[in-house]
Amino acid sequence: MSKSLTRVIRALAEQGVQITPLEMGEQTRTAQQAAEAAGCALDQIAKSVIFAGQDSGRAILFITAGGHQVENAKASHVAGEPLAKADAGLIRAQTGFAIGGVAPIGHLSPVRAFFDPRLLDFTEIWAAAGTPRHIFPIAPQQLLQIYGAQLADFIA
Numbered sequence: 001m002s003k004s005l006t007r008v009i010r011a012l013a014e015q016g017v018q019i020t021p022l023e024m025g026e027q028t029r030t031a032q033q034a035a036e037a038a039g040c041a042l043d044q045i046a047k048s049v050i051f052a053g054q055d056s057g058r059a060i061l062f063i064t065a066g067g068h069q070v071e072n073a074k075a076s077h078v079a080g081e082p083l084a085k086a087d088a089g090l091i092r093a094q095t096g097f098a099i100g101g102v103a104p105i106g107h108l109s110p111v112r113a114f115f116d117p118r119l120l121d122f123t124e125i126w127a128a129a130g131t132p133r134h135i136f137p138i139a140p141q142q143l144l145q146i147y148g149a150q151l152a153d154f155i156a
Helices: 003-014 031-038 070-079 086-095 119-120 141-146
Strands: 045-053 057-065 082-085 113-117 126-127 134-138
Touching: 003 134, 031 045, 031 057, 031 126, 031 134, 045 070, 057 070, 057 086, 057 119, 070 082, 082 126, 082 141, 113 141, 119 141, 134 141
Parallel strands: 045 126, 057 113
Antiparallel strands: 045 057, 045 082, 126 134
């Protein structure tokens, strides 16, 4: 089992959540791939989009519905600093995950996070579990509570 997947499982268990991520037969690197693999609507995929804070140099996470795009100006406003695209090195260093498998939990270091209210329209959503082939189902309210993300409007 990969270290990334193990971290996600441990992070869930530490919060009292007994969910076992599922290994899919195909890759789940994109929201569309994950939705097809899970057999759910595109917006039921909780995408983890990471930006780099230009003032802080820190990764900032936007957990958004699969069909949504993060709008840079709105995201910068809610983050309170200008944002730039995060490179793979920053993402790996601060979250411990590679692009295509960034989970919303189990990061190596604390990452500020914002949560798309659209995800709360569902009883179940799916998120990456640290690898390009593993995803897990969870109630959106539960994910919001576990992470302590802030609800915000950052969608284009």
